[in-house]
């Protein structure tokens with residue numbers, strides 16, 4: 143029985159799981175040369191003084207998939223996203239984006255090669271409007287060269303029009319029209335979460351990392367966010383790494399799940415397998431949770 147609050151998404155996610163499974167089977171049969179591994183995390187460890195935030199964690203993100211990272215508070219989920227996006231540098235281990243080693247690259251370089259993220263504690267310009275936040279995200283991300291930007295007409299003008307069009311597409315897609323001109327700092331939390339997702343999309347990601355995109359949201363907002371995440375995966379055809387505490391959402395929309403506990407990976411598999419894993423149940427879900 144699907145979790146009640148996103149039950150109407152169940153058929154759609156079931157269909158999606160079938161498609162992802164079929165892709166993997168085609169790959170296994172050699173119809174597609176190799177499964178595309180978009181990101182590979184290899185034995186990374188990170189500690190802060192005596193706190194071992196991540197201990198020898200390895201996993202991969204495939205394309206297509208929605209990969210959920212779950213675990214109790216303090217398990218190391220945000221640290222993991224921080225290592226992938228360049229905010230933290232693990233003391234040990236390696237991270238590959240395609241064939242490229244990305245450990246040690248600064249966050250702006252990592253976002254410029256295609257990895258965008260949202261933040262557990264929303265990171266927006268709170269004094270600016272929704273549209274201006276999205277335009278700023280594009281301008282910071284897609285930089286023209288100094289010569290062409292010194293002349294407004296011609297390429298710079300055309301690029302500006304392209305940025306505006308891209309921002310308008312995101313506003314339409316995430317249904318932000320009613321708040322496009324609103325100052326972000328004045329908006330309710332759920333709407334700011336949505337704008338944070340829009341900001342990440344404005345950077346044209348090839349891999350999207352979401353850190354608790356539904357935290358603090360009400361019932362309808364969570365439903366909408368689950369739908370947007372499925373739409374992004376389907377329409378943009380990019381893999382998504384989803385850190386989320388709402389087990390109903392995780393089990394319903396993710397293709398695979400990685401479970402962390404005290405910085406260690408304790409399980410990995412499809413939602414159906416994870417749901418019944420005794421280690422996961424005792425570490426995180428609790429007997430009553432499923």
Ligand SMILES: Nc1ncnc2c1ncn2[C@@H]1O[C@H](COP(=O)(O)OP(=O)(O)OP(=O)(O)O)[C@@H](O)[C@H]1O
Pocket residue numbers: 190193194195213214215216217218219220221222262
């Ligand atoms: N900058 C830091 N300095 C010191 N300790 C840190 C730092 N960042 C994270 N930690 C510690 O690393 C551990 C993992 O933290 P992390 O934020 O990754 O947990 P989490 O799984 O995201 O938890 P939550 O579900 O509460 O967001 C925690 O013990 C945390 O206190």
Ligand SMILES: [Mg+2]
Pocket residue numbers: 219220221262
């Ligand atoms: Mg966190």
